[in-house]
Amino acid sequence: MIGKSDDIIIKTIARIFVPFLQLYALYVIMHGHYSPGGGFQGGVILGASMALLLITHGYDELKRRLPEGVLLLLGSLGVLIYAGIGLLCLILGGNYLDYSQLSVILGVDAAHARSLGILGVELGVGFTVMAIMYSIFFDISTGGILPEDQRREGRVEGER
Amino acid sequence: MTYLLVGLAIICILGGLFFFATATIGLLRFPDFFTRLHATGKGDTLAVFLCLIGLALYEGFSLTALKIIFIAVFMFLAQPTATHAISRAGIRRGLKPWVKGEERR
Amino acid sequence: MNIFFVAVGMGLCALVFLVLYRAIFGPGVFNRIAAISAVGTKTLIILLIIGYVYNRVDMFIDISMVYALLNFIGCIAAAKYLEMER
Numbered sequence: 033m034i035g036k037s038d039d040i041i042i043k044t045i046a047r048i049f050v051p052f053l054q055l056y057a058l059y060v061i062m063h064g065h066y067s068p069g070g071g072f073q074g075g076v077i078l079g080a081s082m083a084l085l086l087i088t089h090g091y092d093e094l095k096r097r098l099p100e101g102v103l104l105l106l107g108s109l110g111v112l113i114y115a116g117i118g119l120l121c122l123i124l125g126g127n128y129l130d131y132s133q134l135s136v137i138l139g140v141d142a143a144h145a146r147s148l149g150i151l152g153v154e155l156g157v158g159f160t161v162m163a164i165m166y167s168i169f170f171d172i173s174t175g176g177i178l179p180e181d182q183r184r185e186g187r188v189e190g191e192r
Numbered sequence: 193m194t195y196l197l198v199g200l201a202i203i204c205i206l207g208g209l210f211f212f213a214t215a216t217i218g219l220l221r222f223p224d225f226f227t228r229l230h231a232t233g234k235g236d237t238l239a240v241f242l243c244l245i246g247l248a249l250y251e252g253f254s255l256t257a258l259k260i261i262f263i264a265v266f267m268f269l270a271q272p273t274a275t276h277a278i279s280r281a282g283i284r285r286g287l288k289p290w291v292k293g294e295e296r297r
Numbered sequence: 298m299n300i301f302f303v304a305v306g307m308g309l310c311a312l313v314f315l316v317l318y319r320a321i322f323g324p325g326v327f328n329r330i331a332a333i334s335a336v337g338t339k340t341l342i343i344l345l346i347i348g349y350v351y352n353r354v355d356m357f358i359d360i361s362m363v364y365a366l367l368n369f370i371g372c373i374a375a376a377k378y379l380e381m382e383r
Contacts, residue, residue, distance in 0.1 A: 067355065087373065220315060256358055266366070267338070274376070275334075282327050
């Protein structure tokens with residue numbers, strides 16, 4: 033499942049589509065408070081674009097672009113952003129995730145600060161969902177056995 | 193002018209509905225997997241394109257119409273690719289194409 | 298014009314039920330995947346038409362786009378999975 037596809041049509045179309053998909057995912061994340069969408073949905077689209085790249089271009093290319101360490105780092109960074117904004121509001125004297133308190137450090141009025149706070153929280157949610165979705169897909173499709181483990185054990189499978 | 197655009201939109205949407213219906217009849221009535229895929233692959237692509245163009249014409253000149261045209265271009269590239277991928281998987285798994293005189297599968 | 302959109306949506310729903318016959322009884326998994334892909338393309342148009350009926354196209358267009366995109370990715374992934382011989 034994670035091998036390179038040997039069909040040039042699918043590979044070319046995936047190569048053309050993936051940047052647009054990621055741009056659209058960023059639009060969904062950023063535009064979450066005007067239209068349907070938000071952090072979770074945009075994160076799912078980002079993760080799906082990564083999964084499309086994985087099933088068409090193979091594990092080796094994806095490892096070069098998005099190593100597993102970076103993936104874990106992104107997943108935890110999103111949670112940190114979410115909890116950090118919430119705690120910052122708590123420290124500044126409001127409730128948890130009470131964005132209007134952020135107007136002191138951002139230097140804008142309360143309504144604007146609320147909008148910016150929601151944007152920050154949604155960015156964090158998007159990062160986490162992207163990383164976790166991609167890792168769930170990766171773990172299911174490999175069954176937990178990486179190609180380099182198989183190479184180390186000396187049995188190289190000709191899996192497509 | 194507005195009536196002309198609305199009439200064009202209605203003609204496009206009805207054409208799309210017609211091609212959807214023919215693709216569905218093909219999917220139900222054709223004898224084997226590859227011929228059914230041929231019906232839905234071609235028919236649905238054209239039908240989606242016609243329907244989306246009709247809806248964009250009805251919408252007029254706006255950001256929504258631009259997004260609808262973007263979906264149309266996306267579907268025009270994506271649908272044949274998906275059909276190609278499924279039919280290739282069928283060939284790889286050893287499905288034999290139907291020839292005349294055989295039984296329906 | 299609203300009645301026209303409702304009628305087109307009803308027609309598409311009827312076609313979806315016809316296609317579901319192939320998805321349920323179709324011999325083999327390949328017929329089922331072809332039928333589900335066809336249902337996905339019809340659903341995209343139905344979503345847009347629901348948007349026109351409720352006069353909120355700007356909301357439904359995003360959902361429709363995501364639906365088209367996930368339908369494509371799901372199709373490619375299912376084809377890749379079925380292509381592996383085991």
